[in-house]
Amino acid sequence: xxxxxxxxxxxxxxxxxxxxxxxxxxxxxxxxxxxxxxxxxxxxxxxxxxxxxxxxxxxxxxxxxxxxxxxxxxxxxxxxxxxxxxxxxxx
Numbered sequence: 125x126x127x128x129x130x131x132x133x134x135x136x137x138x139x140x141x142x143x144x145x146x147x148x149x150x151x152x153x154x155x156x157x158x159x160x161x162x163x164x165x166x167x168x169x170x171x172x173x174x175x176x177x178x179x180x181x182x183x184x185x186x187x188x189x190x191x192x193x194x195x196x197x198x199x200x201x202x203x204x205x206x207x208x209x210x211x212x213x214x215x
Contacts, residue, residue, distance in 0.1 A: 132167065143175060145167065146185045169208070186201070
């Protein structure tokens with residue numbers, strides 16, 4: 125058992141060198157979007173410092189079921205997080 129399991133990713137894919145976060149954030153107001161982006165930037169940075177170096181890729185999956193999130197908001201999130209993670213939206 126690795127001691128990095130106490131870190132925060134919901135999933136780790138050793139084979140792909142990837143750790144995955146699932147976010148169920150309210151994204152209907154501009155302030156909520158900004159807070160989510162800042163939270164995830166910090167979360168990825170911290171988690172990378174805690175995991176072995178071979179787990180270098182991050183994927184963030186936003187669960188936006190039940191919310192009406194416009195494409196421009198999704199694009200803003202992807203653009204802001206793209207330097208640290210790949211981002212997906214599940215509707």
